[in-house]
Amino acid sequence: MASTRIWVFDVEHGFAAFMRVPSGATMMIDCGRADDFSPALYIREYELNQFEQQAGYPITKLVVTHPHDDHIEDIATVIKYLQPNVIKRRRYDWEEVESESGGDYENLRKWAAFQAGYTKTADPIDWGGLDITHWGLSIEQAKELDEAKFINNSSIITIVDANGYKIVFPGDIEKDGWQELLGRDQDLCVALEGANIFVTSHHGHSSGYAPEVYDVMGKPDLNLSSIHHGDLDVEKAYSSPDRARGVTWQGEPRYHFTTRKDGTMLLEIDQNGHGRVQFLGPAY
DSSP, X not given: OOOEEEEEXXXXXXXXXXXXXXXXXXXXXXXXXXXXXXXXXXXXXIISOHHHHHXXXXXXXXXXXXXXXXXXXXXXXXXXXXXXXXXXXXXXXXHHHHHTTTTOOHHHHHHHHHHTTOOSOOOOOOOTTOEEEEEOOOHHHHHHHOGGGHHHHTOOEEEEEETTEEEEEOTTOOHHHHHHHHHXXXXXXXXXXXXXXXXXXXXXXXXXXXXXXXXXHOOOSEXXXXXXXXXOOOOGGGXXXXXXXXXXXXXEEESEEEHHHHBOEXXXXXXXXXXXXXXXXXXX
């Protein structure tokens, strides 16, 4: 049986991930890009066959964790080549989001217009036995918590459980958002338990680090941060043996990997829930 393949791409500061399961279903989480690399074009060329490229919906599902530009910068390429059958997103007041976006509106407006066309309830997706769940504070709950950070704190969290192997994609939810959400949702605490890979919140910044997550999750095998190549604001706790079981990498124990240092990650999970991680270096 084919394995589940999960990519976390090196897009510098932003975020883009892609998953393909043995049933053929696919999911993209966010659509960031680097100046010289488009994950959407890579997916189209190397992860989809010719039929899928030409289909009405080349990918099954697109999740946009939140609409900050570094998470939707490649939306024009997605619209052109990778239109999804299903979209998972928050429905914001787009004028309000523009006012919080620092003046960079082009991609936001493309995303807002594109997602507005998805109004029908979609048919169930055959994930081939995988359990894919989404969690998060509502927009209203995030505003009540801290209106200045409501976009980050309303990020959609995705947990993929592939035959017992779990990877967590939390978007840019911040510390207070995590604390509020964990206090509200015991089912999320159960879903987090035993995660193998934790993609760190808010690009590994200290603002997204919540020890309470590890209280319910336990130690993952490793933490992974999508970090800009010039970003020095990385939470040191992620590199501690207190926050990961660790893996042996090039003869040394490692607890925290970054796209800045290690490049794109490819995770392959077999039908028995065994995961194999590769890092392809900053350039591949």
